[in-house]
Amino acid sequence: MPSFSTLAAVSLPLVRLVSAHGYVAGITVNGGSWVEGSNPNWFYQPEGDVPETPGWQAENQDNGFVAPDSFATADIACHKSATPGQTYVEAASGDTLTLYWNTWPDSHKGPIINYLAKCSGECTSASAGDLSFTKVSEGAWLSGSDPGDWVTDTLIAQNFTSDFEVPSGLAPGNYVLRHEIIALHSAGSENGAQAYPQCINLKVGGSGSTSLPAGVPATEFYTPTDPGILFSLYSAFDSYEIPGPEVWSG
Numbered sequence: 001m002p003s004f005s006t007l008a009a010v011s012l013p014l015v016r017l018v019s020a021h022g023y024v025a026g027i028t029v030n031g032g033s034w035v036e037g038s039n040p041n042w043f044y045q046p047e048g049d050v051p052e053t054p055g056w057q058a059e060n061q062d063n064g065f066v067a068p069d070s071f072a073t074a075d076i077a078c079h080k081s082a083t084p085g086q087t088y089v090e091a092a093s094g095d096t097l098t099l100y101w102n103t104w105p106d107s108h109k110g111p112i113i114n115y116l117a118k119c120s121g122e123c124t125s126a127s128a129g130d131l132s133f134t135k136v137s138e139g140a141w142l143s144g145s146d147p148g149d150w151v152t153d154t155l156i157a158q159n160f161t162s163d164f165e166v167p168s169g170l171a172p173g174n175y176v177l178r179h180e181i182i183a184l185h186s187a188g189s190e191n192g193a194q195a196y197p198q199c200i201n202l203k204v205g206g207s208g209s210t211s212l213p214a215g216v217p218a219t220e221f222y223t224p225t226d227p228g229i230l231f232s233l234y235s236a237f238d239s240y241e242i243p244g245p246e247v248w249s250g
Contacts (some may be wrong), residue, residue: 095165
């Protein structure tokens with residue numbers, strides 16, 4: 001678990017950014033040691049002072065989002081102008097990664113979706129626009145409506161954490177985990193949905209032998225008028241269609 005000093009450091013940006021949304025500040029594997037993720041404020045650090053972490057760094061210093069009119073650009077892959085993390089989270093197939101968001105507003109309800117992309121070599125030199133992703137897990141609407149109960153409410157109740165299980169039997173290799181929240185509070189209007197993609201380098205070990213399917217570029221995930229993107233959260237509804245490709249069954 002992260003230390004008090006680590007959590008305090010993570011919370012400092014919230015003093016300056018009252019309306020902050022969030023980012024993945026850290027990761028643990030099977031409840032083990034804290035691995036630092038990313039922090040948009042590192043953008044302002046002197047060259048050489050930014051820690052090397054598995055989290056991809058992006059130009060989202062406003063803690064902002066990727067809007068639907070940018071879904072056809074590389075920004076939808078790992079956030080705005082993202083560059084690769086320089087280390088890896090190490091795990092085996094079947095392990096559970098707990099992703100620690102620094103914060104998340106309760107109004108920003110929507111799906112949480114996880115994708116994996118296999119890197120052709122080292123993920124530390126990968127380009128977001130060249131990655132092909134496979135959707136491996138997803139969650140969204142749970143019950144009720146207007147606005148209802150969503151997996152983002154569960155994330156908040158669990159101290160801003162979300163669990164991701166590395167697919168059982170996945171072959172060893174270098175992967176990029178794309179972990180995303182899509183906030184729907186303004187999605188009733190076209191271009192109102194807000195995507196918050198977070199990418200993390202993952203080195204999978206173990207003895208698995210199942211290869212990840214080829215996947216698709218992130219630019220092919222969504223369109224601005226998909227039912228799960230253009231969606232009226234503050235209305236009566238009894239279903240929600242999670243956007244993007246089908247989940248890989250493994």
